[in-house]
Amino acid sequence: VQRTLVLVKPDGVARGLTGEVLRRIEAKGYRLVALELRTAPAALLEEHYAEHAGKPFYAPLVEFMGSGPLVAAVVEGDRVIEGFRSLAGTTDPTTAVPGTIRGDLGRDWGLPVAQNIVHGSDSPESAAREIGLWFPGV
Numbered sequence: 001v002q003r004t005l006v007l008v009k010p011d012g013v014a015r016g017l018t019g020e021v022l023r024r025i026e027a028k029g030y031r032l033v034a035l036e037l038r039t040a041p042a043a044l045l046e047e048h049y050a051e052h053a054g055k056p057f058y059a060p061l062v063e064f065m066g067s068g069p070l071v072a073a074v075v076e077g078d079r080v081i082e083g084f085r086s087l088a089g090t091t092d093p094t095t096a097v098p099g100t101i102r103g104d105l106g107r108d109w110g111l112p113v114a115q116n117i118v119h120g121s122d123s124p125e126s127a128a129r130e131i132g133l134w135f136p137g138v
């Protein structure tokens, strides 16, 4: 089995969508192995999004992700990395396909960085790195 890091981003938590996101994960048959509500410090977020350092949306992204509490989870299941990215939908919430988390629940709010409710690791290497960052004991 595989593990992935899922974040319900501050917009998702503020809009009361944590339960809906976790419901979809569990309804799909994946298992929660760690779960925590926290406000992430900038250093952690900078490291988490290190691949985007230098891009124009990097600073607003780190600021947004630290703007309030988020929910971090480790989720387990066969091919869960790919499977959760599929549940989440594509990055742009306006055009994400209905049926997905972003497609059903997200839209553009005219802000400098897309607020798209969830994060999921994009590869086994990213998942291992991100789980190590957010849940060093798991």
Ligand code: GTP
Pocket (backbone or CB within 6 Å): 057, 061, 090, 091, 112, 113, 114, 115, 116, 118, 119, 120, 121, 122
């Ligand atoms: P995450 O799950 O958050 O990692 O999203 P993702 O994997 O679908 O997208 P990616 O890692 O490429 O980008 C991380 C985040 O940066 C996205 O969720 C968006 O909020 C933001 N982002 C990515 N690309 C752009 C862009 O071209 N413009 C703007 N404004 N924001 C972007």
Ligand code: MG
Pocket (backbone or CB within 6 Å): 122
């Ligand atoms: Mg990403």
